[in-house]
Each structure stands twice: as structure tokens, then as C-alpha cells.
Amino acid sequence: MPPILVVGSVAYDTVKTPFGEASEALGGSATYFSVSAGFFAHVSLVAAVGQDFKEEDWRFLESRNIDLQGLKRVDGKTFRWVGEYGYDLNDARTLDTQLNVLAEFQPNLSDAHRDIKHVFLGNLDPKIQRDVLAQVTKPQLVACDTMNYWINGHFNSLLETLRRVDILIINDAEARQLTRESNLIRAARKIHGWGPGTVVVKRGEYGALMFQRDVQGRISVFGTPAYPLEDIFDPTGAGDTFAGGFMGYLAGVGRSDWASLRQAVVFGSVMASFNVEKFSLDRLRNLTFTEIELRYKEFKEMTRIDDVVEWQPDSRV
């Protein structure tokens, strides 16, 4: 199975939502991505953890189709994030961030990892994202994520990374902030001009939009609503879980044509919809393939437009 390389954070998260809280739970962008992508393809995880990283978490990741040769256990503590969500569950309030071992993180790829063709650059310093990519011999499909911190403080460095990226996966607020365009079509066009031919805009409870510019400069758009859920417990990691389903599917089928990218957006949405149903990674831990396939079919059913009657305009107007 074609492997994916992911670089990002592995963390212990303490999260409070109106529906409960999780303390020191396994999290981090690369963790959510890997567990999600692991349902579709073999994942090589490149990250650093501290001496406090639990043996059971290591074993859990190993059990999920994830190669941990690139997960370095170094002196110090694992990255910590403390956040909380209000009732609308859209915006996380970060209460505390302790970079710990991530502060000195300098990924050094093994020879095997350098040959991987599918790369996901998780939310990290754009300089580190570039350093990782520079070590990959012949990347075929490179996607990346980022966040407001890098957009504000490292804009030029981020642009330099984007030049080498095929797919930017970003949420709508970040897309607007990055491009200073409130309209998403204009935002996507600007991003296309910076490098990524494909832009996937995550809109939380409103679903996702994908824009692609072809060689003639024409823009194709794909859109899907989010899977409607009655109970959303914890949105932490939804974006990374989406990216994991998206890239995992593409690596799994070994395709990147427009129709496959559309399917990938749906698989990303499917995985994110599961992830928010429980705290932390709890829902992904006991998720089955049958459930993934069923929800994928529900997505198709939910969005399908059939021509029952061919509409004939009335001639009187």
C-alpha cells in the first residue's frame, strides 16, 4: 500500500467543552492525521515526543497502520495544549501551550522515508515544513496545513513553503486571513497563484469546498455539506482527521485526478464527522471500516441530485 509521510505535532491535550472534559489525552495534529489516514494507507509519522510519552500511546499508534521509526523520543516533556470550547464549538480558545520538545524539533528523515511520494506537512513552522520537504527525494503529492500563528508571524516563510505544495488544506477563517480576501473564490485564486493548484477549505459544521485550477487557468469547484450530527462533543483534531481521511484515501487508491480528489473530500468529511462524536481520539479508536463505508454512502445519498422530471421551462415568460 502506498505510504504517506506526515510531519506534525504529537501532544497531550487538556480540553474542556460544555459537554465534559478530557485531561492529558493523546492528541496533536500528526496524531489525529495518522490515526485517520491509517484507515486507508500505511502512514509514516515524523514527530518528537518527550520522556513522559506513555508506552500505551506508543503501542496504540503502532497498532494503527502507523510506522513510528520517525517518532523520536527525546529529553524533555511532550508538547502540551490546553484549550476550551464554548457552546458554538467553532472556535477553540487556547488557554496554554507548552512547546516542550517541539521547541527544538529538527526532523531528519531516514532513507526509507525520503522515498515516500505522498507527504502531509502538518501545522508547524513553515521553515520546518520546507526542511522536511527538501529531504523527500521525489514527492508526488504534497499537502499542507497551517494556522493563524504562522500566517501572522511568518507570512513570507509560509509563501515559500506554499510554492512547493500541491494542496493547501485550510479552514475558512485561515483562508481569509492568509489572503486578506473575504470571498473564498478570490481567496482560492490568490492561493492558486502562490503555488497550490488545489485548495481545500474546511468550514466546520458547514462542510467543505475544494477549488482546483487546471493548466488553462479554469477553476473547478466541489462542495459538500458536513454530515449532520445531533451531538458534537469535541471538535479537537477535526481538521487533522479530515486531512488524514483526504490524504489517506488518495494514497490508498494511488490517484489524484479531480474525481478522486472529490471522493477524498468526502472521506475527509466522513472521518472528521466521526472524530467529533466523542472526546479526543476515542471515536477513532473503535471505528470500523463498515462504519466508514456506511457513512460515505450516506454522504452520497444526502447530496445526490436526481433528475426525476426533466424540467421544461414554460413558454409564457
Next chain:
Amino acid sequence: MPPILVVGSVAYDTVKTPFGEASEALGGSATYFSVSAGFFAHVSLVAAVGQDFKEEDWRFLESRNIDLQGLKRVDGKTFRWVGEYGYDLNDARTLDTQLNVLAEFQPNLSDAHRDIKHVFLGNLDPKIQRDVLAQVTKPQLVACDTMNYWINGHFNSLLETLRRVDILIINDAEARQLTRESNLIRAARKIHGWGPGTVVVKRGEYGALMFQRDVQGRISVFGTPAYPLEDIFDPTGAGDTFAGGFMGYLAGVGRSDWASLRQAVVFGSVMASFNVEKFSLDRLRNLTFTEIELRYKEFKEMTRIDDVVEWQPDSRV
């Protein structure tokens, strides 16, 4: 062609957006609805205007597949609405409302109008909505709209109207306000319990969701993103234009099965997407059937999910 009866407001709107302004332009919920629905079916408009209602506006409506026997010209001035939109274009700020002739509006249906099967109760006092409906002999498909003013001040009267309504077409903020449920699935379920078996939730730039409860109590969901537009000039009337495309299509094809309702949501979205491209009714004035059909096809293309590769889960996890 099966006709539709609509009751609502005909107004002169003064609207300011960041992109310009329109002064004393033809507007009102029943006007937008009728012009939009007139592309699909014959519309009978029931409303009142004042002595100041312009001859050219009367002739324009007449020219659009709209029967004006129920449009009463009475003493006084036509309803006026003054509003403005900020850059996000989602929420209108009402600066002034002058009910004028609407204050005394008591619709009295002609015999021909009483026989109409498709009824749209535009945003009005729920008591008046009920009075109109009581005059219809054998309504087959009744949809209605409402707004925060009636939800807050006339809640019980609104519930009494809803008991007789098949389809509630409402925006997401109003759905939440009406049901005091922030989650839209729960909100729809509550509304189903009050009467309407079908709930269409308009979400502005995020598209629309439709919920239907069948006789066994099972809920079906349909969702579509909005048509992505680069320039949105004036959102005034978008909701009524949506309702016009939705009900117009259903009346035009004479069906109300689930697949046709889904198509109707798309035609509603198509019509609303055109309406916001220019000020007031300007875009609908020169819109053609060919443009409507083309955009409907673009919607299908934008949301279609094709199984390029049948995904086979990896057995290693």
C-alpha cells in the same frame, strides 16, 4: 400549468450595501417569491399596495407569469423597508419599516384563488397566514416562512399556523430561535412535531439543508452548498427568491416526492444565487431559462460524488 398562490408583502425597499445602494426599489417578500416562481409556474399574488404603486411595476409583474387579481390597490402608501448590510452581507440591519397599507391588510380570496393547490404563506402575521389558508378549499402543498418578529411576539399563533403547514422554509438563525435548539437536527425534529413534515433550512452562503420525517418517523436529510459567487451585491430577497424557485419548481412539475423536493432545493438555490448578483430584482429581470438550466447543471456537477475506485479497506488495521 398548476398555479401557486402566494400571500406576502409588496414593498419599496431602500437598501445600502458596501457596494452601492438602491432607493425605493420594487421589493417585498411576495414580489421576490412571485418573480422567482414565475419562471416555473403561474403565480397568483395576493397582497396590497398603495396609491403610490408605480404603473411600470404593475406592468412588470404582469409580464412575469403573475396573476395580479389578488393585488389590491388601496388608499394609503405602499409598504416601505429601509435596511443596510455590512461587509459580511449575512445580516440585514433594519433602519426603518413603514407598514402603511399592510397595517390593515385582510386578504380576501376570489373563488378562483380558493381552488389553488399550492400555497406559499410569505412572512406575515401568522394570524393572517391562517386566515388565507382557511379560505383555500383543498390545499395540497402548503409552505410558509416567518421571521424573528413573529417568533418572539406571536409564538403561539405561529405554532397554530404551523399545524396546517407541510413545509417550513426558514433560515438557520430563525430555526434555532423558533425551537430554542442550537443543533439543526434537533430543531428540525421539534418543528416536525409541530406539524411540518418537511423543514428547509436556508444557510445563506453555506447553502441549504432539508429534513423530512416519514410516516415511520425516520428522518431523511438533503444538503447542498450554495453556488460560490465571486461578487454578492445585495442579499435582499434571497430567501424569498429561494422559496419561489423551490415552490415554483414543485408546482411546475406537480410533484412533491422526496427526489423532487431535493431538486426543488437546488432550483431554489439557483434562483437565490442569481438574485444576489445585482441590486433589488435587477438580476431576475433579465434572467433567462438557459441560464437557470445551466446553473442547475453546475450545481449537479459541483456536488456530484462519483466512485472512481471502489475503496477496499486495508486488512492490516
